[in-house]
Amino acid sequence: MTNSIHPQQKLQNFSIINPAKILIGILATVPWSLGLPAAALEVQVIPKNPRLGDTISVVISADEQEQISNPTVTVGDKRYPTFAIAPRKYRSFIPTTPLEKAGARTIRISEGEQEKNLAVQVSDRQFPVQRITLPPGKAGVQATEYELARAKELKALQTPEKYWNGPFLTPNAGRTSTRYGVRRYYNGKFAQDYYHRGQDYAGAEGSAVISPAAGRVALVGRVSQGFRVHGNVVGIDHGQGVVSIFMHLSRINVEEGDFVKAGQNIGAVGSTGASTGPHLHWGLYVNGLSVDPLPWKSQEID
C-alpha cells in the first residue's frame, strides 16, 4: 500500500507544478537554467554582451520530452520571425543598428502557454564620423524608383530555408576603406538617419568578388536598368532573414535564381553608380536592417 500512488497525491503533485508554470512569466530576467521544475524550454542569447550594430541571436530549444512549435520572439511591439534550425530547436535574429539607443532590451519569448522575458543589455559603440562638404545646389545622384523598389524587396526576404553554413568569408581581398556604421555631417549638419550600411573594400578595378556564404541570387541589377546609385549590383539571399548586397560592380557573373556556394566568384570590383573610385560595398541585412557584417565572419552562427 505504501508504494502505490494515491489519486490524491497525484493531484497534489500536479497542483505543485502548475503554479510554477505560471511563475515563469513573472520571474523576468531570471535565467531558465535556475531550474524551475516545469520550465522545459531553454533560451540562449548570443553574443552575451552585444553592442550596437551586432546581430542578437536567440536560440530556443526544448528537451526530448517537450513538444515545441513556432515560438514567437518580440521586442517592444516588434515581432521577429523564428526558424527551425534543428529538431526541437528554433532561432530568431534581432538586428541592432547605430540609429538605436544603447541600453536594455526586453526579449519576450512565447511558446504555447509558456512565456519568458529576458533582459539584454546592448552597449554603446563609437562609430567613426565623416564631415562632407557639398557645394551649394549639389544634392548628389538620386536613386530611381525602380532600384529602390528592388533593393527594398531584397532586404524584406525572410526565406525559411537556411543556405549558409559556418562563418562568412571576406568578399574581396582589398583593404577595408570605410567601415560599417560611419556617421556623417553634411556641411556641418549631422545626418540623423545616415550610417554607412556596410563594409567597403578598396579592391582594384576588376578584382574578384566572392560570395561570403552560400545562398540564392535574388537580385541582379545593372546601371542600364536604372541602378543609378547602387551601380551594377548583386543581392544574395542566405535564408532565414539574412541577405547580402554587393554594389558598384564592374562585372556580374551570376543570374537571378542561381544558387551560389561560399567562395564562389560572383563578379568584379568597379566604380559604377554613386561611387568616386573602385571599391566593393558589402551590405549585410538581417530582417531588413543593415548590421555589422564583421561578427558574421569571426563568429559561427551555425
Ligand SMILES: [Zn+2]
Ligand atoms: Zn560603402
